[in-house]
Amino acid sequence: MTPENPVAHKSGFVAVAGRPNVGKSTLVNRIVRAELSIVTPKAQTTRNRITAIHTLPDAQLVLQDTPGIHEARTPLNRSLVAAAEKTIEESDLVLFLTLPVPAIHGDDRRIIDLVSASRKACILAINKVDTLERSLVLPVIDIYSKAHAFEEIFPVSALTGEGMAELEAALVRLLPSGPSLFPEDEVSDLPTRFFVAELIREQITTMTGEEIPYKTGVMVESFKERNGHVLIHADIHTEKDSQKKILVGKQGQMIKKIGIASREKIEAFLDLKVRLELFVKVTPNWTRNERMLKEFGY
Ligand code: GDP
Ligand code: MG
Numbered sequence: 550m551t552p553e554n555p556v557a558h559k560s561g562f563v564a565v566a567g568r569p570n571v572g573k574s575t576l577v578n579r580i581v582r583a584e585l586s587i588v589t590p591k592a593q594t595t596r597n598r599i600t601a602i603h604t605l606p607d608a609q610l611v612l613q614d615t616p617g618i619h620e621a622r623t624p625l626n627r628s629l630v631a632a633a634e635k636t637i638e639e640s641d642l643v644l645f646l647t648l649p650v651p652a653i654h655g656d657d658r659r660i661i662d663l664v665s666a667s668r669k670a671c672i673l674a675i676n677k678v679d680t681l682e683r684s685l686v687l688p689v690i691d692i693y694s695k696a697h698a699f700e701e702i703f704p705v706s707a708l709t710g711e712g713m714a715e716l717e718a719a720l721v722r723l724l725p726s727g728p729s730l731f732p733e734d735e736v737s738d739l740p741t742r743f744f745v746a747e748l749i750r751e752q753i754t755t756m757t758g759e760e761i762p763y764k765t766g767v768m769v770e771s772f773k774e775r776n777g778h779v780l781i782h783a784d785i786h787t788e789k790d791s792q793k794k795i796l797v798g799k800q801g802q803m804i805k806k807i808g809i810a811s812r813e814k815i816e817a818f819l820d821l822k823v824r825l826e827l828f829v830k831v832t833p834n835w836t837r838n839e840r841m842l843k844e845f846g847y
Contacts, residue, residue: 557607559725566663567615573614576705580603580612612644642671644720645671645673647676647693649689672700672701673699674704675693676706679709752807752814761795764792767785768786769783779822780826785829787832788831792831
């Protein structure tokens with residue numbers, strides 16, 4: 550906060566909404582300038598709500614990733630959509646990310662409907678404009694500006710940083726006046742174990758492909774610091790024995806690879822030596838079980 554002029558200080562919650570893979574995590578990371586949420590080329594990785602905190606001299610942005618919004622057929626999907634809805638309801642401002650395609654995807658329509666129903670101010674960022682010619686962005690802006698009364702629309706590239714300064718300035722401008730909500734040195738209010746679970750999930754995605762991680766849940770059961778290193782025990786829950794077989798691999802080769810890669814990522818993240826114990830379990834219907842969903846943080 551600037552003590553000379555507390556009224557000028559802005560703060561608030563920004564819900565970052567968008568379909569899987571549009572670049573939400575990349576954009577949040579660019580704003581907070583840290584590898585907080587997990588970025589992968591595959592969809593559906595960030596299932597827990599990631600909060601990133603960006604503290605500026607005269608503002609504090611609290612960014613909340615919203616999980617995928619899509620047709621809600623299973624309890625898992627329904628709970629993802631409900632979580633997104635709640636994040637938008639509780640926000641001061643919505644940042645909606647989409648791709649530079651001159652047609653509005655059905656799931657993007659759903660997001661626009663949620664935003665309209667919430668009556669929240671919304672900034673649209675058309676991401677990945679580095680992938681196409683500038684002239685092709687104008688028709689996209691035109692289509693979206695007719696679909697909803699966005700406060701502002703910015704073509705950006707979360708990857709190269711193009712347009713990001715203007716976007717960040719607009720986010721600050723539209724936030725309500727108020728003091729910082731979190732201590733200035735904090736970058737996230739999410740417990741470390743969520744990040745650890747996300748890092749393990751990321752490695753499961755990388756090593757096994759699309760289908761398996763979607764059906765697995767990672768729970769960090771214990772996290773103990775001992776003379777300069779951390780002992781972490783995590784369970785990987787799967788629905789079926791066949792999924793467990795894939796995860797464990799021939800003579801345990803797959804789980805060993807996942808464990809080694811995850812440990813390296815976790816060590817880099819925590820800046821501590823890590824001993825990681827992974828256990829693969831068959832927990833039938835974990836994605837359909839409300840209690841389990843709560844425990845997994847959905
Ligand atoms: P999320 O699912 O919305 O969180 O998307 P991610 O941030 O995980 O990004 C998905 C993929 O898109 C990753 O491979 C990113 O590197 C890539 N990506 C994100 N932003 C951009 C961008 O501005 N330009 C390009 N070319 N790729 C991007
Ligand atoms: Mg993400």
